[in-house]
Amino acid sequence: MKNGRMRIMVAGAFTARHRCVEGHPHEHTWHVTAWFRATPRTDARLFRDALDAKLAEWEGGILAEGRDWNEDLAEALATLVDCVEVRVWREADRLGAHWTA
Numbered sequence: 001m002k003n004g005r006m007r008i009m010v011a012g013a014f015t016a017r018h019r020c021v022e023g024h025p026h027e028h029t030w031h032v033t034a035w036f037r038a039t040p041r042t043d044a045r046l047f048r049d050a051l052d053a054k055l056a057e058w059e060g061g062i063l064a065e066g067r068d069w070n071e072d073l074a075e076a077l078a079t080l081v082d083c084v085e086v087r088v089w090r091e092a093d094r095l096g097a098h099w100t101a
Helices: 044-058 070-077
Strands: 006-019 025-038 083-090 095-100
Touching: 006 044, 025 044, 025 070, 044 070, 070 083, 070 095
Parallel strands: none
Antiparallel strands: 006 025, 025 083, 083 095
8 A cells, every 4th residue: 555645636717807906807717726635536526516616606707805816716715625735827917826735
């Protein structure tokens, strides 16, 4: 038996609007990868479905203040069951955030 920890990674993306520091509303596409604690042969679709459900809440909407920056989004996604690591980034801006347990 190997020593170590099993992690399952799932990815997704969503597009939503938020206000920049100057207060202008505009749209971004955020990309997400999330890692979950797992055992061998865990059904990864459960994690994918949980991530997809959360991203669907934000898709096409206007993100609330305090939940509208990369760091805020990563922290919100970290509340998913068994989530141990999240990366959120806006590829076009080359900006992102990384949360880890």
